[in-house]
Amino acid sequence: MTQELTSPSPAPQPPGPGRGPGWWRDAVIYQVYVRSFADSDGDGIGDLRGVCRRLPYLRDLGVDAVWLTPFYASPQADGGYDVADYRAVDPLFGSLQDADDLIREAHELGLRIIVDIVPNHTSDRHPWFRDPELARQRYVFRPGKGEHGELPPNDWESVFGGPAWTRTDRGDWYLHLFAPEQPDLDWDNPEVHAEFAAILRFWLDLGVDGFRIDVAHGMVKAPGLPDIGFGEQAKLIGSQVLPFFDQDGVHAIHRSWRRLLDGYGDAHGRQVIGVAEAWAPSPERLALYVRPDELHQAFNFQFLNTGWQADALRSVIDASLAATASVGAPTTWVLSNHDVVRHTTRLGGSLDRARAATLLMLALPGSVYLYQGEELGLPEVTDLPDEVRQDPAFFRGRRATGPAGPGTDTEAAPDGLSGGSGQDGFRDGCRVPLPWSGELPPYGFGTGGSWLPQPADWGALTVQAQTGDPSSTLELYRTALDLRRRLPGLGDGAMSWQPSPEGLLAFTRPGVLCTVNTLGHDMEIPLPGSPLLASVPVTVNGDTAVLPGDSCTWWAI
Template structure:
């Protein structure tokens, strides 16, 4: 049942620094994976009250907005992405009053709040799916193949591995592109459209500033649900158009939502946004999601997946900027999130390479997303015991052509303070075990240490706010040796050495910030391997 509030919804926040029109075009948005951020009640699981209590930390870090992963009523078959009630908070995370309090506190701290919405599928415990007649109207059901319907309707595979179909007691089959507990909705049914518009209005009325749309490339399936013809389909996501992902029909849904968001914002004196989690095979197809009448942002997974090579990074940056510029949208950069290996580990060069990649990302035109813990330099936890893992793909995936099933390694709860687990995360342990050697990575241990990754992030975000040349706008590549990237923004030059060894370059200006110590001798600068430096320069005409 939908929960009730004991106090009115918050009034629209007044504009402040970084909160004016078009705030999202250059915003830095911090992803809070709620169950792993901060635990207020000692049950070992992060919650909304814990997140609210830590919001001053995010304000001081220098971000503009917070994105919260799902905290809705859910059996938690897939970390909350299996929603049973979109208007209720799961007791694991608190209640609706806690959500209201968090939004109010965030606005008081000049932070905007983005929440997840999950429109491709619900939980199998959702009231619609539990009603056999409603289920067959509002979800994707098909008769099976074979003499007695004993075979799945087609050869589609779940992202988590194995068939994407489950047979019911009635003998027909339902589609689930993820876990069997996550049946796919049928977006040909107008009731589905009406329900999600109502859900959006519910949370907008509570004061949220936007939605991150989970699987924004889903919802619409190719007519006739054609076979793909081969296995290992999860490996094709983001590299080619599949009959169940990135179909052109999804854009009509996003246009409807954009009208809703714009109309709501205009009526309430606010600017609310939609953010697409969209895996598309090219930058050009990704840009379709951020046309002027669709969503405001789309995660740039091509950049996230780019190898640490100057030529590859430049190619992705150029393609991304060209595609988004063609539709008048900003590019949205990201290096880590709750579904991928942390970039400290993924890029292969440890903390030095991760720090350099971060300064590169924060110097690029557009908006940037940070994933909780990357500001601490947290590595992927690769040695979790099998018995503690909860990623549904772990139990289905690797042996059945799905994801590798190791997403838990980036979801280990944050270390805040102290010398031993749970490092101030809460008083009752943590739902995934934290490494015993994280004491030096806690927030407290890094605060005030100018060499720490946390202070690097704080300084970079402070400069990004204060320097008018950063954020939204243009950039210009500059000549550089092989393995080195150099580009200018107004008043700033960013130089990135992707090589494993030192590179000697002419010193172009005054060093502002570097991911590693840079030696400057007169007109010559020595950049360490895997490093990035921001220089203050004189811009023509200034």
């Protein structure tokens, strides 16, 4: 049942950095995986009150907005991405009043709030799916093949492994591109469109500032649902157009949502945005999601998937900027999230590389997404016992989260991406709860342990341990975000590559030069200016500077 609020009016939007016209174009947005951020009631699971209490930490970190993963009513078959009621908060995470309090508190602190919306599928406990007649109208059902309909309608595979079809007691089959508990909606039905428009308005009325659209590339399937003709299909996500992903028809849905968001924002004096989680095979196809009449941002997984090589990084940066410039949109950069191996581990298990990659990302034109814990330098937890895992990909035998996106086997990744670091490819390892304080688990996460076990050696990585230590990763992030706010040349705007030797990247922003040494050894260069910030200390010798291997430095020029 949908919960109700006593005071649903939105909080006012404060002025400040990142909140002028087109605030999203250079915003730094911090992803909170609610279950693993902070636990307020001692049950070992993060919740909305826990997030609310830690908002001052995010303000002081220097971010502009907070993206919350799903906290809706859900059986939790896939970490809340199986939604049973889009207008209710799951009791696991609190109440709708807690959500309202969080949004208001964030606004008072000068932070915006973005929430997840999951339009490709619902939970199999959703009222629509529990009603057999409604289910066959609003979800993708087909008769089976074979003499008695005993075979799936086509050869599509679930992202989590196994067939993408499940047979019902009636003998027909329903599509689920993810877990069987997540049936795909039929977006040919206008009632589906109307329901999600109403859901968006519900949360806008509560005061949210935007939506991250889960599987934004998935709502429309190719006519006739054609066979693909071969297996291991999930490995192709993000590398080619598939009949169930990145179909052109999804863009009509996003255009309708953009009209809704703009109309609502104009009527209420606010700027609200839509962000696409879209796995597209090229920067050009990704740019289609951020055309002027579609969404405001799209995650740049091409950048996330790139190895630690100068030529490869320059190529993907150029392609990304060119593609978004062609439609007048900002580029959105990301290195980690709740679905991929943490970049400290993915980049060869090297904290130096991870810190350098972060400064590179923060110096590029556009907007940036940070994933909770990356500011602490957290690695992927690769040794979780089987009995504590909750990722459905684990139970279906699919390596779901390698560097190239859902379905990738990380062991096949190129050097400098996985680095032979031993990550298992499942998603629980990047979802281990945050360490806040103390020397022993649960490190201030809460008073009742944590839903996934934290490593025994994380005491030196806590917020408390790193605060005030100028060499810590946390203080590096704080300084970088402060400089990014204060230096007008960073954020949205132009950049220009500078001549550089092999293995080194060098580019200028107005008043700033960024150098990145992707090699594993020191490199001496002519002194380019005054050092502003470095991922590891640089040495200045008269007219030259020595750039350590796997480092990034910002220079005032």
